[in-house]
Amino acid sequence: MQVNIPLKKVVDNSYDIFIDEIEKISFDTKVAIITNPKVAGLHLGYLLSKLSAKELYIITVPDGEEYKNQESIDIILESLFNHRFNRKSLLIAFGGGVIGDMTGYVSSIYQRGIDFIQIPTTLLSQVDASVGGKTGMNNSYGKNLIGAFHQPKAVYIDPYFLTTLPQREFGAGVAEIVKMAVTFNKDFFEFLENADLTDSVVLQDAIKRAVQTKADVVAQDEREHGIRAALNYGHTFGHVIENETKYKKYLHGEAVAIGMVMANKTSQKLNLMSEEEVKRVEKLLQKYNLPTTYDIDSVDTFYETFFLDKKSSDTKITFILPVGLGDVKITDAIDAKVIKDVLTSYEN
Numbered sequence: 518m519q520v521n522i523p524l525k526k527v528v529d530n531s532y533d534i535f536i537d538e539i540e541k542i543s544f545d546t547k548v549a550i551i552t553n554p555k556v557a558g559l560h561l562g563y564l565l566s567k568l569s570a571k572e573l574y575i576i577t578v579p580d581g582e583e584y585k586n587q588e589s590i591d592i593i594l595e596s597l598f599n600h601r602f603n604r605k606s607l608l609i610a611f612g613g614g615v616i617g618d619m620t621g622y623v624s625s626i627y628q629r630g631i632d633f634i635q636i637p638t639t640l641l642s643q644v645d646a647s648v649g650g651k652t653g654m655n656n657s658y659g660k661n662l663i664g665a666f667h668q669p670k671a672v673y674i675d676p677y678f679l680t681t682l683p684q685r686e687f688g689a690g691v692a693e694i695v696k697m698a699v700t701f702n703k704d705f706f707e708f709l710e711n712a713d714l715t716d717s718v719v720l721q722d723a724i725k726r727a728v729q730t731k732a733d734v735v736a737q738d739e740r741e742h743g744i745r746a747a748l749n750y751g752h753t754f755g756h757v758i759e760n761e762t763k764y765k766k767y768l769h770g771e772a773v774a775i776g777m778v779m780a781n782k783t784s785q786k787l788n789l790m791s792e793e794e795v796k797r798v799e800k801l802l803q804k805y806n807l808p809t810t811y812d813i814d815s816v817d818t819f820y821e822t823f824f825l826d827k828k829s830s831d832t833k834i835t836f837i838l839p840v841g842l843g844d845v846k847i848t849d850a851i852d853a854k855v856i857k858d859v860l861t862s863y864e865n
C-alpha cells in the first residue's frame with residue numbers, strides 16, 4: 518500500500534526592500550518589535566513615530582553575539598506566548614544582524630511560522646544580513662548552526678540609523694559591500710574605489726547596489742546549493758581568524774577583510790587574479806581602516822581549523838576564489854600546498 522501526498526506547490530516568497538527614510542507604516546495586527554537596549558535607547562523613539570499597530574509590544578534581549586542563543590530565543594518566545602500572539606501577528610527585527618537572525622528564527626518556529634519584517638540598523642545588516650532569509654542562532658558547537666530559511670515580508674533600510682554607528686562597525690559593513698563587488702560586479706568595485714561612503718548620498722547608492730547584488734544572488738539560489746555560497750568569499754579564512762582570536766580581536770567584517778585578501782592571494786597564485794587587482798582590493802579595504810594582514814603562528818594549525826567550517830566536509834575545504842574583479846569560482850579542489858604557501862607568507 519502506498520499513499521502519496523502531492524505537495525508540488527509553488528510558493529511566492531518575493532518581497533520588497535525599501536532603501537530610504539522609513540515612511541509611516543500601520544499594521545492591522547498585533548506587532549512585537551524585537552530589539553536590544555542599545556538600539557532601543559538610540560532609535561526606538563524614531564521608529565515608534567513611524568509605526569502604528571492594533572497592539573504593539575517591545576521585547577528586548579541583551580546586546581551582543583554571545584547572546585545570540587537559545588536563552589534569548591526563549592525570552593522572545595515566552596513574551597509572545599504571554600501576549601497571546603497568533604499566526605496573524607507580526608514580528609519586527611529592529612537592530613543589527615544578531616537581532617535580525619534571531620527574530621527571523623523565532624518567526625520561523627513560533628506556531629510553525631509567522632510573518633516578520635526587517636528594520637536593520639547596522640551597515641552590515643542593511644547590506645547583507647537582513648536580505649535573503651537566513652535566520653538562526655549559535656550554540657556551543659559553533660555559530661549559526663541552528664536555524665531556518667525564512668524570508669521576511671519586507672525590509673526597510675533607513676540609512677539614518679547609521680549616523681550613530683561606531684566607525685569600526687561601519688568598516689565591518691563596508692567589508693561585506695566590498696565582498697559583493699569583488700565577487701559579482703566590477704562596475705560596482707570601480708564605483709567603490711572612487712566613492713566616499715561617508716557622504717550619505719553616496720552611501721545610500723552603495724547600499725542599494727550591494728542589496729541589488731545580494732537580491733540577484735538569492736533569487737537564483739535561495740537555499741545556497743550553488744552560487745549563493747560565493748557570498749562566503751573571505752569567510753573560509755576569516756572564520757579561522759575569528760576562531761584563533763576567540764572572536765575578541767576582530768569584528769566579523771574585519772576578519773572577513775583579512776580573509777578576502779588571503780583568498781585573493783590564493784587566486785593570484787593560481788593565476789586567477791593579477792597582482793594589481795589584489796593590491797586594488799587591499800587599498801579599498803584600507804581606505805576604511807580595515808585590517809588586511811594577520812600573524813599566523815602555525816600554518817598547520819591554521820589549515821586544520823578550516824575543517825571546522827560548516828561549508829567544508831571532513832576531507833575537503835571549500836574555497837571561494839575571485840576571478841579577476843567581478844567574477845568568482847567556488848572550488849573544493851585546491852591543493853593543500855597552494856593554500857599552505859599562501860599561509861606561510863603570513864607566518865610570524
Ligand SMILES: NC(=O)c1ccc[n+]([C@@H]2O[C@H](COP(=O)([O-])OP(=O)(O)OC[C@H]3O[C@@H](n4cnc5c(N)ncnc54)[C@H](O)[C@@H]3O)[C@@H](O)[C@H]2O)c1
Pocket residue numbers: 553555556559580581582585612613614615616618638639640641642645646647648649650651652660661678679680681682683686689769
Ligand atoms: N543572515 C545572514 O544572511 C547574515 C549575513 C551576515 C551576517 N549575519 C549575522 O549578523 C551578525 C552580525 O551583525 P552586525 O554586524 O549587525 O552585529 P550586531 O547585531 O551585534 O550589531 C553590532 C553592534 O552595533 C549595535 N548597533 C546596532 N545598530 C546600531 C546603531 N544604529 N547605532 C549604534 N550601534 C548600533 C548593536 O547593538 C551591537 O552592539 C552575526 O551574528 C552574523 O552571523 C547574518
